[in-house]
Amino acid sequence: MTDLQQDFEATIAADHRIEPRDWLPEGYRKTMIRQIAQHAHSEIIGMQPEGNWITRAPSLRRKAILLAKVQDEAGHGLYLYSAAETLGADRGDLTEMLISGRQKYSSIFNYPTLTFADVGVIGWLVDGAAICNQVPLCRSSYGPYARAMIRICKEESFHQRQGYELLLTLMRGTQAQRDMVQDAVNRWWWPSLMMFGPPDDASPNTAQSMAWKIKRHTNDELRQRFVDMSVPQAEKLGVTFPDPDLKWNAEREHYDFGPIDWSELKRVISGDGPCNAERIENRRRAHEDGDWVREAAIAHAAKNSRKAAVA
Amino acid sequence: MSRNSWPLYEVFVRGKRGLNHVHVGSLHAADDEMAVRHARDLYTRRNEGVSIWVVKAADITASSPDEKDPFFEPSGDKVYRHPTFYEIPDDVPHM
16 A cells, blocks of 8 residues: 555544545545536436526516525535535536546436426425435545535525425315325325435445545434434325325334335436437537537636737 | 636635635636626625635746655754743642
């Protein structure tokens, strides 16, 4: 082992943070860039399912909240791209990788938002699952990522609470509104459980990621934590989850739940979800439509600096 | 598709009066003024700051991480710079 590698291992072992410009094993750099980029892409693509409802939000209050939330998702994407750049990734390359499908984003955003109740359920379950995943990442061994995650987690709390409050409001409404909430819960529950990734025995990178302290808990641990948190919240709300096997196990002191259809996750990840093509096409078009703006801004900046040089 | 990439800026925010500016992250902007505006939108959406500095990342000079120990060594062996270096009897007041 070289001195540099020893320094790296010692920093990880002492639970200190790795910082930009430290020497890193190539595998750590690659894994970190992939993890951060995939997370950033998820935030950016994640603007679309909810953005779909901004113009049709039922009140000015809900519209303002939804706008702020979608703006936060954009912000989270940018914090994360910024963290990826400290590892030597190029922002333009990352966007290209997303548009060309060479890097992935969370499969959850390939499902459609059919009713306004979906906005609430995304806040409650999808952002709730994201928080479960993300809170331990605030202690990631890579400093810039950990710091971005702290900022993101603070803001996600608003996302989850606005969603749950939205659903509470609907549940106090008409029977049709309560049915709408239950329907949305039925559609989002299983995809939310899939957000934690494949089961531990089918997750080959977990061991290395845990050793590098860029992952703090396994997929199944976090999934169980999420189920345990969500059941009492569902009871309070007055909805059920679409799983006949979901019940308290006094011996384990956890909720048992039914088998997850992993073939669905595989299908959606490999491009065959309900909205994959649309999500990427929207992102590609937004990027290409913005090209002349980026070009004009550069030309304007160049002209101003020439003027300043002459004066 | 042409590549019109904007330079990278590092962003520093003063959380409130009485505190230093602290590094919060980076962003891309075409020029300095746009960088300040983007920094406001990105890093102070919830009253996190009262003042923002931006500087092109390329203009920052940093110590090299490879020489971190030798570079900071001069202060390592000067324990007499710390107040705890000096033994004062316990019954001396206000010291």
